[in-house]
Amino acid sequence: MNTQRLHPRRTAALGLAAAGAALALLTSACGSLTTDGAETESQEHTLDEGFHVGLLLPELQTARYEAFDRPYFEEALGDLCPECEFSYANADQDVDEQQTQAQAMLTDGVDVLVLGAVDSEAAAGTVNEAQSQGVPVVAYDRLAQGGADMYVSFDNVRVGQVQAEALIGALEQEGTAGDGSIVMINGSPSDPNAGDFKAGAHEIFEDQVEIGQEFDTPDWSPDEANSQMEGAITSLGLDEIVGVYSANDGMAAGIVSALRSAGVSVEDLPPVTGQDAELHGIQRIISGEQYMTVYKAIRPEAELAAAMAVSLATGEELEAGEHAVTETEDADGEMVPSVLLEPVSVTEENIGDTVVSDGFYSIEEICTSDYEDTDFCKEAL
Ligand code: GAL
Numbered sequence: 001m002n003t004q005r006l007h008p009r010r011t012a013a014l015g016l017a018a019a020g021a022a023l024a025l026l027t028s029a030c031g032s033l034t035t036d037g038a039e040t041e042s043q044e045h046t047l048d049e050g051f052h053v054g055l056l057l058p059e060l061q062t063a064r065y066e067a068f069d070r071p072y073f074e075e076a077l078g079d080l081c082p083e084c085e086f087s088y089a090n091a092d093q094d095v096d097e098q099q100t101q102a103q104a105m106l107t108d109g110v111d112v113l114v115l116g117a118v119d120s121e122a123a124a125g126t127v128n129e130a131q132s133q134g135v136p137v138v139a140y141d142r143l144a145q146g147g148a149d150m151y152v153s154f155d156n157v158r159v160g161q162v163q164a165e166a167l168i169g170a171l172e173q174e175g176t177a178g179d180g181s182i183v184m185i186n187g188s189p190s191d192p193n194a195g196d197f198k199a200g201a202h203e204i205f206e207d208q209v210e211i212g213q214e215f216d217t218p219d220w221s222p223d224e225a226n227s228q229m230e231g232a233i234t235s236l237g238l239d240e241i242v243g244v245y246s247a248n249d250g251m252a253a254g255i256v257s258a259l260r261s262a263g264v265s266v267e268d269l270p271p272v273t274g275q276d277a278e279l280h281g282i283q284r285i286i287s288g289e290q291y292m293t294v295y296k297a298i299r300p301e302a303e304l305a306a307a308m309a310v311s312l313a314t315g316e317e318l319e320a321g322e323h324a325v326t327e328t329e330d331a332d333g334e335m336v337p338s339v340l341l342e343p344v345s346v347t348e349e350n351i352g353d354t355v356v357s358d359g360f361y362s363i364e365e366i367c368t369s370d371y372e373d374t375d376f377c378k379e380a381l
Pocket of ligand 1: 194
């Protein structure tokens with residue numbers, strides 16, 4: 001665990017409120033929410049004195065968590081609460097490790113936990129343990145079970161729809177929709193988002209394209225996706241595969257490499273989807289190896305998570321700005337006050353208007369020497 005004071009902390013002598021306040025059904029059309037909607041009774045910490053916030057993230061395989069989620073969250077918390085103390089841990093995909101990390105933070109006296117669960121079902125234990133100590137939990141990006149107090153993520157069914165709509169669009173453009181079938185490589189079965197991505201994608205694919213083979217990929221493993229794609233090439237045959245639905249960019253790397261190793265030239269690659277707007281994903285898009293990715297603006301997600309932590313610790317209303325506050329039903333039937341952001345489809349055409357204009361990556365970061373001959377970089381540099 002990595003603990004850091006955002007500013008030297010003054011001692012916070014604060015009584016922890018009792019857990020288990022009744023869940024009020026609270027929805028506001030836009031912008032703000034009282035913490036009465038939360039599962040754990042709000043605490044009475046103050047921004048003047050500060051309090052202790054722990055952030056637990058799930059893995060190191062997808063670049064986003066260390067590169068963006070963690071620094072954006074820390075920055076946003078520092079802006080909202082300069083006197084707050086911040087602790088951080090990444091579970092590197094290990095369910096038990098995440099429980100140990102959460103326990104260590106609770107022992108250390110965190111006042112709010114922000115939890116990006118490795119496994120949403122297993123996370124229920126952490127959520128319940130924290131709440132029994134009066135520590136509210138913000139479910140971050142993945143909806144932990146057990147009745148989290150607030151939840152911020154993207155509209156994850158929409159993510160799957162956006163991926164599938166883009167793939168269908170590419171097949172239509174190439175005129176190959178009826179010529180064969182697609183391979184679907186979904187995310188980790190223990191991640192509830194993966195189920196939403198898959199459901200959203202299936203809605204769009206239904207009746208529009210045949211699914212030749214479909215896999216779920218434990219731990220979102222690019223290596224596993226690579227083996228699955230090799231298997232699909234062997235059993236379906238290269239000529240049959242007109243497109244590949246990959247649930248994220250990390251797996252798209254494994255998929256493209258399986259296709260290339262099977263002898264497919266860059267020009268002949270079928271369209272492959274992705275998610276996370278990873279730098280390598282964007283670079284594969286400009287070099288023609290990947291068709292699209294889904295850009296999820298992580299800064300607002302991290303900022304909202306910090307605002308939720310502050311709201312739960314202080315009992316002040318959640319300030320969600322222009323974002324609608326809604327509710328999401330978790331696997332236990334609990335309604336969790338939520339903000340769900342909109343995912344954006346990125347293809348070569350709108351890289352400039354999305355990830356570049358948002359400052360997610362600069363042209364220099366994208367157009368390294370290996371990519372300076374691409375049309376995108378020739379135009380941009
Ligand atoms: C999901 C998350 C994605 C991606 C994926 C792989 O839960 O929403 O952005 O990171 O996990 O870790």
